[in-house]
Amino acid sequence: xxxxxxxxxxxxxxxxxxxxxxxxxxxxxxxxxxxxxxxxxxxxxxxxxxxxxxxxxxxxxxxxxxxxxxxxxxxxxxxxxxxxxxxxxxxxxxxxxxxxxxxxxxxxxxxxxxxxxxxxxxxxxxxxxxxxxxxxxxxxxxxxxxxxxxxxxxxxxxxxxxxxxxxxxxxxxxxxxxxxxxxxxxxxxxxxxxxxxxxxxxxxxxxxxxxxxxxxxxxxxxxxxxxxxxxxxxxxxxxxxxxxxxxxxxxxxxxxxx
Numbered sequence: 653x654x655x656x657x658x659x660x661x662x663x664x665x666x667x668x669x670x671x672x673x674x675x676x677x678x679x680x681x682x683x684x685x686x687x688x689x690x691x692x693x694x695x696x697x698x699x700x701x702x703x704x705x706x707x708x709x710x711x712x713x714x715x716x717x718x719x720x721x722x723x724x725x726x727x728x729x730x731x732x733x734x735x736x737x738x739x740x741x742x743x744x745x746x747x748x749x750x751x752x753x754x755x756x757x758x759x760x761x762x763x764x765x766x767x768x769x770x771x772x773x774x775x776x777x778x779x780x781x782x783x784x785x786x787x788x789x790x791x792x793x794x795x796x797x798x799x800x801x802x803x804x805x806x807x808x809x810x811x812x813x814x815x816x817x818x819x820x821x822x823x824x825x826x827x828x829x830x831x832x833x834x835x836x837x838x839x840x841x842x843x844x845x846x847x848x849x850x851x852x853x854x855x856x857x858x859x860x861x862x863x864x865x866x867x868x869x870x871x872x873x874x875x876x877x878x879x880x881x882x883x884x885x886x887x888x889x890x891x892x893x894x895x896x897x898x899x900x901x902x903x904x905x906x907x908x909x910x
Contacts (some may be wrong), residue, residue: 659770662858663703663724669843670704670727672818673825678765680899683710685888686762686795689903690716693793695759700749700780701767704730705742712742719758721747750779754787761788763796766899768870772836772861781877785906796877796886797901801864804831810842821853822846835864867893867900879904 666673678782685711690697695717701707702720704727711718714734720742722728728744747753749767761784771777784794810826817823826842838861845854865873871881881904886897 657661657746659860660723660725663722664726665856665858666843667704667724667730669724669818669823670730672816672823673843674765675706676816680888680890682764682797682888682899683707685885685901686764687711687714687716689795690714690718690760690762693760695789695792696757697760697762698752698754698758698787698908699762699764700784701745701763701765701770702731703727705734707762707764708736708742708744709735709738709740712740718743719754720744721749721752722749728739734835750783751785756787756789757788759789759792761792761794761850763794766798768796768798769862769865770860772863777863777873778877781874781879785878790906790908793882793903793905794874795901795903796870796874797899798870799864800900801822801866804829804837810840812871813841816844818845820848822848837862837864867902870900871902874902874904878907880907 683706685689690711691714697711697718699708699718699720702722708718708720723746725746728746731742731744733765751875771780788794807828810828813823813827815822815824824844824846827841830838832838840857840859842855842857844852847853881902883903884888885901886892887899891897
């Protein structure tokens with residue numbers, strides 16, 4: 653499908669930079685949050701959108717029985733390289749969260765780092781939630797997070813996001829945002845690897861559509877999909893609703909009669 657192809661292509665292209673790029677953008681220790689939660693709950697874990705193992709490898713390191721899925725081949729290759737360096741043996745495979753090939757065999761399903769916002773097509777979220785219900789045990793736990801939307805500043809031109817060291821070079825990222833609807837934005841990014849002399853050695857552009865969820869909208873979507881809310885966190889337990897948090901996380905269980 654077009655949306656899956658675009659997303660996997662984006663992450664295939666930026667896989668080599670992910671730890672300098674997206675991973676460094678997370679201001680909170682969400683990795684420990686998820687690992688601690690899984691240890692408290694116990695049981696088998698499925699991580700959707702495991703990427704290069706940012707969360708999954710910590711789960712494996714803690715001897716948590718965990719499986720990861722992702723649509724990007726190169727992100728999964730990076731995961732294996734990182735696992736080998738740490739002498740870990742994670743279980744991960746290429747799979748779309750909207751079409752999971754598992755039986756009802758997981759106690760916890762994680763949907764971290766705003767993965768849910770990539771469900772931009774009309775039926776994407778419904779399909780993913782339906783698949784999650786199929787793979788979760790009856791008393792299992794789904795944990796989903798999303799960034800809390802701010803006012804969108806549309807930009808016709810690329811604007812500098814950051815310049816960060818990348819080996820002997822510098823990685824520069826530029827971004828522009830175009831609202832497609834009231835709840836969907838198109839995010840276009842330009843990446844440049846720049847030499848110490850200022851020469852652009854490599855440049856790529858990516859494009860992805862993001863669906864915005866307020867905490868209320870995300871909770872309502874889970875209820876419509878047959879889940880009942882169990883607990884919520886703001887900034888992974890480091891904030892409260894009235895302190896202007898950046899991230900919302902909700903834990904929910906399947907509703908028996910759904």
